[in-house]
Amino acid sequence: MEDETEPPSARPRHALDKYGPKFVDTTERLHDRAVAMKVATNGEHEPAGGFDSTPIPHAPPGYTLKFTFHRGINLPCADFGTFSSDPYVRAQLVVDLPQRHKQDPLVTFRTPTVRKNRDPVWDSEWIVANVPASGFELKCHVYDEDPADHDDKLGIAYVEVGRIDDHWSGFKEQSFRVKKRLGSKRVYLFGNIAAIASRRLDLGSHIVISVECLGKTPGEGGGQMYTVGPNYWFKHFSPLIGRLTGTKDEVQTSDGKKTVSRYNFQAIQIQLKGPVPAELYHRYVEFKPFVAGMFTSHSLRGRILNRALHHQHERIYNFDRATLYGKFAAPCTELTQKFLEFVHHAQGGRIFTYILTLDGLFRFTETGKEFGVDLLSKHTMHSNVSIYIAYSGEFFVRRLKHRHRHHSFCAEPSATEIPTQGPQAEATTRVSTDPGDYELFIDNDSGTYRPNGKYLPLLKDLLSRTFVGLHITTLDCQEDAERMTELKAEQREFKKKEADQMTFLQQRSSSSLSISSSDEEELVERSGASSKKRGDLARKVHDMRDVKGQVMKWVEGDEHKNITANDNGHTSSSHQPSEALQ
Template identity: 65%
Template structure:
């Protein structure tokens, strides 16, 4: 695909996005008067030691989403669709909490094709012998509006045995249930010109049993592979700034420019250690209403946060996709590419989901847009996650003082993972991850990013060192400069779900006045 003339499209601003935070800010004052401000130190949430319910070992299954045929078209002008498939795996394994999400998988989008071919695999471990229900929901991607539902196909298997033959490229009917009425209205109109055409949409799926999952406890179902990734180019900042990055295509012959604000999703190989299990912290009276959506203000703000997530992790024609069959050096190199090989003194905000998906964007005062760098947005308002915090990557130097990260060399950037070190912490007031779990996080990341040295920092026990290292990152960023700096004044309607976010603002070595001066000079340049 030629990306030269392709630009990210911003989803339209909803009124709830603009007025939702202001409404909640007013409602919060009345709630605080009624129930009193909660003691943040004793707030409910954070680390949850609820064990995974025991179950016998299950089976490892490989789902293959081959293609779909005769899908309805959602674009009347082109008589086509931009279809993608979202699979949800439902089983009868008990959950630790009902809020724990089911496993899902999303295919890449195929542009302008009502007979899309994906041929994408999804390997899941510990599927119980009692079988499964696989919901295959089909959508038409439309970043300028909202994604239309094209229908849903269901694959049901009542039991799995060691000799189960599996399913081989079997078609499943796409039902219209909960599909967009507009889409099927278009189809009926088109059928008038071709009354003898086959109008039954189907999706072709295979399921292969790879054997019994190793281990004694089958209560934890998880994604084994592949290690797929999405790189999103959000217009939220990129279009405003007009800044672009140069990315080489698969053939490395042609450079492609994209808006440079990026959001990354990387699926890591499970299982995520079961001890990595954290709930949102009810630090303020309105927070529980957001995640549980039991109050009017909570429903409004939750809806607004979902829209924020969709804008940052925006799928459109510029979204990049790739995958690796398993953790490898090439995956580590791709991760280093995502973090710009430690250049620019960047710091990133991340969330690790229960199924091992790592989501992150760059953070900092220059990206201070309402709710942008909050872990709530990254988790898409999930009640439970595995872990969250901030991280940055630096070039390793053999001789450097303990509390310092060395400046990267001006020489050619190295793509050897052994030359880099990942510093990752638990600085998240939204979920307040337990620092005692950091060794488990380090082990999990080291297994998924071979060759990369991982160092963990406890935001409480290692506070002095952590702040010192981040201060050096900020200073490096200021010295090396940034293409552009964007500032948005925080107002009384801005919501901070993380007490650490406020501390992050205070520890910046550059005052707001100096940043405005730097922003003005950069834009003029």
């Protein structure tokens, strides 16, 4: 009898699995070909993008309003372990003013984060000009800060005003309900559990806000709504990226007597006083067919790149416990001195990449060709993949030569701002804090947006209004190409010379601004200097007490020995990551 059992057959492959990848590749090739044909048809020799001459739509002058975010009441619980939250508010001001393009970003504001408090007090002020007479809607997104993961949305509160006139004075400390149904489901679940556990049965959450009308905004044109103040700033730290790029800052030992450098990549945000000149308006340049999809997320490749760049922006401008915050009521000498701290008082030959948003937010980080991490020097990341920005490029700061200095000095280095000068330098370095002793060189060297060099004087005027007393020189990357290249080459040479004299230590805690005795001895070991010898018993006792140091040595293993050997050979470890990545 013949066996009627049929041999097992393979499961039919789904058509999507078979033809999906081919379809994606084909559509991207067709998209690239269509873009190329469009450029050829229009007879364009330059890629689309760059300077945009679209004027701001005319509107009558609006009103200047001061928003004050006072406090939160009974906010939801996002951390189940502590039955608490780390809340902050991200506000968006929505008005009916016509935009130049629908992709223009909204005017936004972020309060500082209050740690482990469901009844936080922010008392943060935000002054906005040219709010139209037709009123506004203020969307207050309340978040729980979570540096290790994405921030959880606690809810949204809405502030709506239908009409503003000369007699409208605003309101003071009015409570608005936070709609938790628009928040994270996990927060909603935790909030109910926490309410039952703590017997806090009132589940209603509110934020208290004041709005004060400061009168009509000066000027004739009211089509541009902008932030007037205060001039707030954020300083973000990333030790991991600092390790990759060799970027460092200075910390003090636990006894406060010595200073050493540690790896720590720093990103800065400073709110300039508006308005940003209308001519400073630039769009991304479509120098490659995939670029448009990257900014608009229209293609598969573009969506992937867009998400990757958003993620990198969030990592570099990450808010956590180590983030520093401050504000100034108006531009002043102290604000300029703070900026000089951010750029390390022109020491170390540093070059910075910057982006200026349409609302005057000035973002920058240290950068350079020697970093070896390509995306870190891209303006796309700094702009958070914004389609339109005001301006972008690079800058550096230098001390003015042959200037009689009889002004104030910083007698000792700041705990986080000034780089170590090397073993031969004095423990304290006299650094001038007078803005008149420094010169800012700023250019338009940005391939992503290619700002028009003709408007560099407008950028200079905007920066001069904010950074009082600072000398500013602009460089056009095309007309001043030779001088710009020469100056930047000198900066890189300064940086290289100083790096050869430095000993680096990777930071082991993102929030620590001091180092232990074991960290100090590790630096001595890496620098090749002689240290005090211990007996066997003393060494064993020290090792037992230094649990952190023993664990780190075990984790590093042979890598620690290699770094030590390189440092003994007078080779800076800051260049190793770049070489490994190339």
